[in-house]
Amino acid sequence: MLSKLTVAEISSIKRERERAVAPRSAGVCGFKKQERYWTMKKLFLPPLAIFFALFLVYPLITLLGGAFMVEKVVNGHAVTSFSLDYFKLIFENSFYRECFTNSFIIAVITTTLTIALSLPLAMLFLRYEFPAKKALNVLLLTILVLPPFVGAIGLKQFLSRFGSLNLLLSNLGLVNMSDPVDWLGAGGFVGIIILQVLHLYPIMMLSTQAALANIDPSLRDAARNLGAGGFHTFRTITLPLAMPGIFAGSSLVFVAAFTDLGVPLMFDFQATVPTQIFNLVTQIDNPVGYALVVLTLVVVSLLFVLGKKLGEGDYAMMGRSSSQLEVTTLRGTKGLLAAGAVGLLIFISLLPHIGVVIQSFAARWFMTILPTEWSPEFYSEIFNLKITVTSIRNSLVYATSSAVVDVFLGMVIAWLLVREKFVGRTLLDVLAMLPLALPGLVLAFAYFVTFSKAPLGPLWSEWLGTGTTKWFNQAWLDAFDPRKNPTLVLVIAYAVHRIPFMVRAGYAGLQQTSVTLEEASANLGAGPLRTMWRITLPLIGANLIAGALLTFIFAMLDVSNGMILTLETQFYPLTKAIYAVMGRITPTAPSVACALGVLAMAVLAAGLILASKLLGQKMGRLFRA
């Protein structure tokens, strides 16, 4: 190739060789050289360490301290020592035991049902083409954004003893209104499960679908070629290969169902762990709350260890064959049947929120199947009320900021975990996954006590000497104090809470991307940051955007962080504004709250459709010719 090069070319080649090869400083050789090169580890581990220490470890220590350190009076002196007294208190209390049982049953049933729903759904969407598939897919994603705690208002309106369903059935003569059916079951227990399943199965489906899509079609073809039937291939090849994805989805769903506060609260179902923790949050000095939180952590961590063990299939598809997944088009009746089945499922999933929409227009709705008086006035009301307008703006700012923070954190952490070996790798993994085990209200509570009671000052001055106290009473520290301005702490709370989602998204993407693609870049002279920017990021960009989307959505709809961390109306996020409006005693309050809920859903759905379009195009550009 060099044989016919011009003089100019040769000289430029020389120059670039010098650039690429010349040692950065003269003389030094051998092992010491390593010290001079920036690696991703050196660049990102220190800031990550500071971040996690400040926003995860420190608040958690405060929590654990509250749960395990018991103050006793010994010989007239107050002595603080390690003790399990508060846990004994919980286990001896039959009500708290019941709370644990309830939460566990809710989570197990929810997870099982979501798997059963999402597996056939994922296969259908992956392998078949049928009428209205794209629209149905968008609708499925929309279910994700619909806040279940708002949906609870609608579901209650339909399924309560004197709700629409019983009234309808009574009109048909099937139900006697003097003894109406309790559809929500045991004080709302069944209702909670219904809402959780209807809300969470799309997450499971996304996870399952991603796992299925990443299975090299030739692996299935090989099984078919060796004589395995359709179901046998599914059982022996497809399912085992998709298992890591299914386990990943399961652990997300389980924890979401176990720790969800909004739904039980809206059903006023007190006997669950989250509701009890929430009740105890307001009593900052009551140690039972701390202990309850720690117990929840134990349950959820055990589950994650199990899920990680089971999900640890290393199926990185090296040298994946270029054969494309074959999509069968379902025609005629079959196609309509598929579209109809998916449509019906989506309709049922949307029912609670349809109830919310109806409620938002209902000027009068009492003991009737549908409202007797309708009015659009509640929508103009939310644009006139200062509290609602401000809350919408606040939520957009909080959610966007936390999504941006998370894209960065997720990408870097996932990369370090998948591609690098270093001391403390397991610790980073645990730290990055830990927030999954922290219900929103726990983290929020920890932040609140940590940063408002003692915004860094006392801790540092204790370590560094009292003379340094004044350094830590500076005005910039007010940024950390949620009592003065909760924005920073709230954004970080949202971000930290969703780090696991981002890391999982990045992790999955990286595992499915052959490392040789990055090695080829380094081999051609690109430094670590350039390789990350030009190769890694575009390759797993779809995963990251999907992850950031989830962060945004969850931040928009998170109940607990906003509830606890914002004190003044001007900082309220959307969800707290809905609660605040619901709490008003006026008869139209539910309708105004629902109108705000509908607005939120509309904004989110619009954002989601936009992002899905963006993602669809990008995916198309990324991986198709």
Added chain:
Amino acid sequence: MKIAIQNLVKNFGTNRVIGGVSLEIQSGELFFLLGPSGCGKTTVLRTLAGFYEPDGGEVLFDTRHMNGIPPHERNTALVFQNYAIWPHLTVFENVAYGLRVRKVAETELKARVLKALQQVKMDSYADRRPASLSGGQQQRVALARAMVVNPDVLLFDEPLSNLDARLRLEMRDEIKRLQAETKITSLYVTHDQEEALSLASRIGVMNKGVLEQVGLPYDIYNKPATKFVASFIGEINLLPESSLLAQKIHCGVGGGKGTVGFRPERVKLRSADNGIAAKVIFSAYLGSKNEVTLETTDGTRLKAWLQDYVKEGDQVHFDVDAKHLLQFAE
């Protein structure tokens, strides 16, 4: 650029993958590491590229110590076994990548990328996405991507193993031609002996993490240093030196504890009083040669590639020229 590998050791966990390999690759040489899968040859190559840090020993490029230098500071260009063509970049951008890293001006970059693509006959695909390319085409792009940056060292990691036979022959010639033109010091890792014999300036045969022999292709085939080399490259008949048959062939010399060997093509038919009696039990006539299996009176089976035409069941007499006998200590 001369490469010196001095007493290289690499462990994966408790598993010693390379147990002290020393090797010098001269400037401009196309050096082959040949060995069965799992012998550590790819590990040597990846250590040169900087993806593995040695657990012992040193790697030098000319006089420069390479231990601890990250991959992107080495100016080696690796042609990956699975091509590692970036799916999100066009063919042009894949090839241009290394030049962009080196901040080559746009006009010159375009010219060089197109020239490189021409060299591998892929210039008409410049704007295509890799997903629409066949394996052979992807491999050509990978080759262009590696050569276009004028690396100090070219590394080939079994680059032809995923191609079909015809394409493999074509690419083999292509690689030989490009390497001869550019004179870039190259290390080529393969388990395909034909590839190695036909392309290499010199060959190093590896087994279980150590180098068994380094030499010219001719010497590797005709003067294998060990039994492993003899049986890994080409076909060979091996007999214990103590056996009666070995002594017959060996003209009475030996009776020692070693092994004697000879290639099938060294077996010649002789007249009845001048050779060893054997029966043809298998014969495959290939035109240029006749591949047969002989069974001697003591039941030993030998492979022979004959110019003469014999049928299964024929009684023949054969011998091997003493100068073509190979002796191994074990």
